Amino acid sequence: MRAALMWTINDFHAYAMLSGWSTKGKFACPCCNYGTNSHYLKHSRKMCYMDHRVFLPIDHPWRSNKRSFNGINEFRPPPPFLKGTDMLNSLHDFENVFGKKSKRSIDGPWKKRSIFFELPYW
Numbered sequence: 381m382r383a384a385l386m387w388t389i390n391d392f393h394a395y396a397m398l399s400g401w402s403t404k405g406k407f408a409c410p411c412c413n414y415g416t417n418s419h420y421l422k423h424s425r426k427m428c429y430m431d432h433r434v435f436l437p438i439d440h441p442w443r444s445n446k447r448s449f450n451g452i453n454e455f456r457p458p459p460p461f462l463k464g465t466d467m468l469n470s471l472h473d474f475e476n477v478f479g480k481k482s483k484r485s486i487d488g489p490w491k492k493r494s495i496f497f498e499l500p501y502w
């Protein structure tokens with residue numbers, strides 16, 4: 381008998397646990413990946429993720445609506461799509477460190493190399 385994992389349905393926290401991509405901090409958005417526009421709000425001490433108008437069509441009225449957003453017109457293209465081969469290359473030499481880690485020891489968006497990457501069809 382052979383089995384294959386075809387898809388999972390989960391919330392955002394489970395997404396982080398299954399994929400290994402950190403959904404907290406500077407690169408929290410898996411759609412924007414390395415191009416995540418994150419801003420640290422000093423007074424509330426929270427990360428803020430704005431600039432998702434880049435995914436709208438270029439002629440969408442919200443792109444030139446400065447008043448309702450951050451006071452800036454948004455005409456940048458969306459960040460490049462992270463390809464599976466790029467992910468595999470970035471995780472090729474990744475070493476999983478189990479146990480409690482300091483926040484400073486994680487410098488990128490990946491927290492771990494998921495066991496799913498061991499699957500031949502992943």
Ligand SMILES: [Zn+2]
Pocket residue numbers: 409410411412413416432
């Ligand atoms: Zn995003």
